[in-house]
Amino acid sequence: MHEDIDLLNSCFVDKSPEDLLTFFLKKYKGRIGLASSLGLEDQVLTDMILKIDSETTIFSIDTGRLFPETYLLIDNINSVYNIKLDIYMPKSEDVEAYIKKNGVNGFYESLDKRKECCRIRKIEPLLRALSALDVWICGLRREQSVTRSNIRMVEWDEVNKLIKVNPLVNWKEQEIWSYIEINQVPYNVLQKRGFPSVGCQPCTRAIKKGEDIRAGRWWWESSEHKECGLHKR
């Protein structure tokens, strides 16, 4: 670790996400990237980042099980910002072996099978993408779920041996929507159809009014399991 994480958190406590991003994008140019889940927060960050440094790496994982609306969003991002998102996909031989053993939707059968699918389709491609970086930027916010209530603006990611920067950690949902509307940021149309958190199609459902914003993800599991492992802490 090259940074004093506590010091950075105290230095940026009253600063804007753009200030934090400007510091890291300059200092770690070429070794920093946004791991975009294509959610609202990552769309805000994409907009902020490209306005600061249009050459910054922005990558996303295509698990092969995304919603059609998510693929439309990828096209839209590329068109609006005149970029090509870096898309990482799972290894075909791993997916084939999983399906041969568990079937195409084996992830519904047990927590182990669900986690194995997430490992193959999400985590392995993510690790490949992160291997070229020293810093990854994420759109995590504290109010998103019980598993995210303690995240910090800057963290040392001991699992991946990287600095993890969460510029929107303190933002509320309304601030995200305001930024998107004011800056005309593209977003997934499912967000306005009851899907505040959009993941893979078979593992995401719309939520009802008053439900937790991540209630639609892996809805058949208890809340402490509702992470795919990308943000293990």
Ligand code: SF4
């Ligand atoms: Fe597989 Fe579902 Fe995880 Fe997507 S969210 S990788 S389909 S278990």
